[in-house]
Amino acid sequence: MTPDHKTSEHKTADPSVTGPRSLFDRIWDAHVVKRLEDDRDLVFVDRHVLQETTSAQAFEGLARAGRRVMHPELTVATQDHIVSTLPGRDEGTNPGGTELLGLMRANTAAHGIRHFGVDDRRQGIVHVMAHETGFALPGCLLTCGDSHTSTVGGLGAIGLGVGTSEVEHVLATQTLAITRPRNMRVTFDGALGRGISAKDIILHMIGQLGVAAGRGCAVEYAGPAIRALPIEARLTICNMSIEFGARLGLIAPDDATFAYVRGREFTPTGAAFDRAVAEWRDLVTDPDARFDRDFTIDCRQVAPQVTWGTSPQDVAGVDVAVPDPAQFADHRRRDLAAAALSYMGLEPGTPLEGIPIDVAFIGSCTNGRLSDLEAAAAVARGKRVAPNVRALVVPGSMSVKREAEALGLHRIFENAGFEWRDAGCSMCVSINEDVVAPGARCIATSNRNFENRQGLRSRTHLASPAMVAAAAIAGRITDVRKEMTA
Numbered sequence: 480m481t482p483d484h485k486t487s488e489h490k491t492a493d494p495s496v497t498g499p500r501s502l503f504d505r506i507w508d509a510h511v512v513k514r515l516e517d518d519r520d521l522v523f524v525d526r527h528v529l530q531e532t533t534s535a536q537a538f539e540g541l542a543r544a545g546r547r548v549m550h551p552e553l554t555v556a557t558q559d560h561i562v563s564t565l566p567g568r569d570e571g572t573n574p575g576g577t578e579l580l581g582l583m584r585a586n587t588a589a590h591g592i593r594h595f596g597v598d599d600r601r602q603g604i605v606h607v608m609a610h611e612t613g614f615a616l617p618g619c620l621l622t623c624g625d626s627h628t629s630t631v632g633g634l635g636a637i638g639l640g641v642g643t644s645e646v647e648h649v650l651a652t653q654t655l656a657i658t659r660p661r662n663m664r665v666t667f668d669g670a671l672g673r674g675i676s677a678k679d680i681i682l683h684m685i686g687q688l689g690v691a692a693g694r695g696c697a698v699e700y701a702g703p704a705i706r707a708l709p710i711e712a713r714l715t716i717c718n719m720s721i722e723f724g725a726r727l728g729l730i731a732p733d734d735a736t737f738a739y740v741r742g743r744e745f746t747p748t749g750a751a752f753d754r755a756v757a758e759w760r761d762l763v764t765d766p767d768a769r770f771d772r773d774f775t776i777d778c779r780q781v782a783p784q785v786t787w788g789t790s791p792q793d794v795a796g797v798d799v800a801v802p803d804p805a806q807f808a809d810h811r812r813r814d815l816a817a818a819a820l821s822y823m824g825l826e827p828g829t830p831l832e833g834i835p836i837d838v839a840f841i842g843s844c845t846n847g848r849l850s851d852l853e854a855a856a857a858v859a860r861g862k863r864v865a866p867n868v869r870a871l872v873v874p875g876s877m878s879v880k881r882e883a884e885a886l887g888l889h890r891i892f893e894n895a896g897f898e899w900r901d902a903g904c905s906m907c908v909s910i911n912e913d914v915v916a917p918g919a920r921c922i923a924t925s926n927r928n929f930e931n932r933q934g935l936r937s938r939t940h941l942a943s944p945a946m947v948a949a950a951a952i953a954g955r956i957t958d959v960r961k962e963m964t965a
């Protein structure tokens with residue numbers, strides 16, 4: 480039951496690969512088992528993660544076909560989406576989730592797959608648990624039936640979100656048939672200003688490039704601003720790759736990465752770790768590698784970002800006003816912006832700063848890690864949540880929760896009037912009991928602001944943890960940089 484710790488066990492020397500290669504090419508080529516006739520690649524899956532909402536049908540399919548799980552030791556399961564996050568919860572706390580949670584427990588037990596249920600210390604959102612346990616490692620190819628699997632790219636891994644039928648395929652064969660993504664690179668220049676986080680620069684980038692910019696691509700994030708980011712911030716960047724249509728995002732691993740993965744439950748130890756690090760050091764892009772798409776983003780002037788519409792590209796600095804749809808040259812974008820403003824109940828020209836909020840949500844696979852909670856706590860310390868605002872802090876995993884409590888962060892949040900929860904997806908997605916009421920306005924650290932995302936007719940503004948904490952205190956969207964000088 481111990482996963483093989485090699486970065487990739489199916490290295491195929493590919494004679495067609497010559498010349499300079501990208502980081503993505505290197506990892507991908509090491510996983511190609513076979514080129515299929517339909518131009519797809521059959522790739523080996525080193526690691527597979529299950530969540531409760533997309534695995535039941537896959538197990539049903541296996542049962543119908545009379546197949547077993549080929550490598551149960553290479554899969555782990557966690558309960559995250561429909562679990563209650565009320566402290567002390569169990570599988571029955573959210574009655575709507577009980578059946579799926581029970582099915583996952585039974586299916587994983589029947590197939591000998593590790594299961595991190597709500598009673599396990601390692602339970603957490605898939606895209607938080609996978610890397611913090613060392614199950615995901617640099618250079619590995621990991622799949623999960625969930626779109627934000629790209630998060631592990633922050634370690635220099637390929638994370639692929641797949642559909643339920645592919646989950647079944649991976650369980651049965653430990654491989655995936657998939658079209659090879661194209662290479663894209665975004666270089667982030669300059670240093671981040673005070674109060675600016677990874678969330679701000681990735682939202683800014685999506686605003687600049689648009690939600691379709693990454694379609695079909697593996698996106699490498701590079702440049703001095705990325706290299707300076709701590710690992711958890713790199714995970715936030717790669718998580719949001721999905722918000723501009725990319726297949727995955729990744730960042731070359733470095734000493735900070737190796738220090739981060741060292742000593743985790745599934746990370747190799749001793750000489751095996753040293754060998755792994757020696758291999759991981761080769762995971763770089765050649766200087767003359769060619770990219771199908773190549774962009775540069777200047778981080779110097781980026782202000783704290785907040786979305787005003789119903790797509791992540793509807794984003795602006797907090798110091799400007801809600802745009803007038805007429806300013807968009809493209810007529811489709813203009814219509815979308817007008818519809819978004821009507822849904823959001825906002826008038827063009829209204830300053831973003833000052834828009835009153837009803838709910839503040841800190842958590843999710845984008846910003847539910849320890850450093851995110853630390854950033855929020857630094858703002859909330861000694862303050863009170865505004866009257867009439869409901870504010871939640873939901874750690875991304877139970878490990879994050881324990882670490883935060885060891886630092887006393889829960890006291891800061893509780894004293895300020897935030898709810899302090901157990902781990903799960905919670906209010907990021909309205910498939911558990913944490914729902915935003917119709918017409919209510921929520922500022923959230925999550926990654927999606929679609930119509931009805933947080934509940935029927937809910938209104939979502941995406942922002943960084945520090946910005947959400949500042950809004951919770953002020954009762955309105957506010958520029959966190961002012962809070963910091965106060």
Ligand SMILES: CC(C)[C@H](C(=O)O)[C@@H](O)C(=O)O
Binds near residue numbers: 533624625626627908
């Ligand atoms: C429920 C699940 C399939 C979904 C996804 O894959 O993205 C969820 O995680 C989300 O963020 O909407």
Ligand code: SF4
Binds near residue numbers: 560625908
């Ligand atoms: S936290 Fe949100 S985006 Fe992440 S996996 Fe859960 S529902 Fe999906």
